[in-house]
Amino acid sequence: MSFRIAIAQVSSESNHFVPGFSELEFFSNTGYLLEGEDLLRLDSSDTEIGGFLSVLLGDQEVEVVPLIAARANSANPLSDKCYTYLKDQILNRLEHNPSIQGILISNHGSMCVQSKDDPEGDLAQSIRKVIGSEAPLAITLDLHGNVTQEMVQASNLIIGYRTYPHSDAFKTGEKAAKLLMQTVRGQINPVVALAQLPLLLTSFHASTEGNGPFAKLRKEADQIEQTHLKVLSASVFNVGSYIDVPELGCSAVVITNNDKAEAKRCANKLASQHWNDRKSYEVEILEVENAVRLGQEIEGGPILLLDTADTTGGGAAGDGITLVKRLLELKIMESTLATVVDPETVHMCRGHAIGSKIQIEVGHRIDSRWGQPLKTKATIMNRSDGRIRYQGGIFGGTEVSMGPSVVLKIESIQLLVTTYPTYEWAHEQYDSMGMYVEQAKFVCVKNMMNFRQGYADIMKGFFVVNLPGPTPTNMRLLPFQRIRRPVYPIDKMPDVITPKVTTNL
Numbered sequence: 001m002s003f004r005i006a007i008a009q010v011s012s013e014s015n016h017f018v019p020g021f022s023e024l025e026f027f028s029n030t031g032y033l034l035e036g037e038d039l040l041r042l043d044s045s046d047t048e049i050g051g052f053l054s055v056l057l058g059d060q061e062v063e064v065v066p067l068i069a070a071r072a073n074s075a076n077p078l079s080d081k082c083y084t085y086l087k088d089q090i091l092n093r094l095e096h097n098p099s100i101q102g103i104l105i106s107n108h109g110s111m112c113v114q115s116k117d118d119p120e121g122d123l124a125q126s127i128r129k130v131i132g133s134e135a136p137l138a139i140t141l142d143l144h145g146n147v148t149q150e151m152v153q154a155s156n157l158i159i160g161y162r163t164y165p166h167s168d169a170f171k172t173g174e175k176a177a178k179l180l181m182q183t184v185r186g187q188i189n190p191v192v193a194l195a196q197l198p199l200l201l202t203s204f205h206a207s208t209e210g211n212g213p214f215a216k217l218r219k220e221a222d223q224i225e226q227t228h229l230k231v232l233s234a235s236v237f238n239v240g241s242y243i244d245v246p247e248l249g250c251s252a253v254v255i256t257n258n259d260k261a262e263a264k265r266c267a268n269k270l271a272s273q274h275w276n277d278r279k280s281y282e283v284e285i286l287e288v289e290n291a292v293r294l295g296q297e298i299e300g301g302p303i304l305l306l307d308t309a310d311t312t313g314g315g316a317a318g319d320g321i322t323l324v325k326r327l328l329e330l331k332i333m334e335s336t337l338a339t340v341v342d343p344e345t346v347h348m349c350r351g352h353a354i355g356s357k358i359q360i361e362v363g364h365r366i367d368s369r370w371g372q373p374l375k376t377k378a379t380i381m382n383r384s385d386g387r388i389r390y391q392g393g394i395f396g397g398t399e400v401s402m403g404p405s406v407v408l409k410i411e412s413i414q415l416l417v418t419t420y421p422t423y424e425w426a427h428e429q430y431d432s433m434g435m436y437v438e439q440a441k442f443v444c445v446k447n448m449m450n451f452r453q454g455y456a457d458i459m460k461g462f463f464v465v466n467l468p469g470p471t472p473t474n475m476r477l478l479p480f481q482r483i484r485r486p487v488y489p490i491d492k493m494p495d496v497i498t499p500k501v502t503t504n505l
């Protein structure tokens, strides 16, 4: 007897506050796009697919049916054409592989498409139509995923990451695959309960390490998993995604073995704790000059200046240059590293030799709503094809591209200019260009969480600085138009609320 198990991945986090739409090239450039058997190349990666394969390839009774693996950095929503291609790849391959007995899908949860608010729900429903009502369907999600009614209705298992910074994509895949196989073999009968909250929280204080509010919530979820015998999985989702869709909010998903009431009770408990701690997620933000002054008072470096409003891992274009402008106005003398996405500037540097001094106009070319370009003279210090290899995180062990890239020197600042925005795990981007973070006094980082891990051994301090952009740490700053109201923290809300709890059965 053998079980035919299909596996697929379509993963990117969207941001509605960045103009335009992402095309298929965005996956192949900033992540990976592997079709059919090529997907098996992720066998030894740290990704969810690596986790799926570790279980399935080790099971003598399983025949793996690889569909597609597409992962990109976060960005603006996908174009309809791009999404339709990815969806058709999955559905066509499923139609050519009848008798699928189970399927594992890796999604982010907060992906959007040009004309679809919930493509992951749509994908799950469409897969369900092809495979029928019997074969179990498991979905893995980022813990920033926005879990929807449609996803829950179409699936048998929903498993979120447990860690932030995200270091457990593999384990999440592994867990989903184990539970899926138990379901396929009839050993368990999972019931999914989803508790949704009118709550939007940014990620800055949402680490699962230490004693912050989200770490405590995750510990409570662990406790529920360990002490409630019927609970198969408890996931909590801290949604501060920058997508403007009606069904946006934090949630909890609890899966039990055939006990609907218990699943609902536990999901409600976790969501209520999340609500009660909501005020602990507020972030202290400093003006650039204050952060620099405080940094100068600290001996040594690097001191991180966090441009959280231009977080490329949150979908921002990464083209913000306001921090560099402010540092130049402040005439800082210390060695400083910064980064910006600007394909036009990279292109302009092409005909000039290393060491040339040229006039540039850099930054805010993709989205001028958040600022104006910096016009200055700069010296070309280095250039490359932009290939980088990640040492950890959701891309761990894979290679992606920043696109053609150059390093420019402007006064005491070394500015890395790339063609594409890439996910910031540690400092792989700077390393690849010979920009040494250990030797810099200030390092500008477009990230709100991973720096805690990536710079843990070297940083002497960090400050969130007040800058414009589409991924602020204060959700009140964004021009949401379609989210359901009232919602915290934008509207005045009661202290006690009842989460909306639904199940898949």
Ligand SMILES: [Zn+2]
Residues within 6 Å of the ligand: 142, 143, 144, 166
């Ligand atoms: Zn995430």
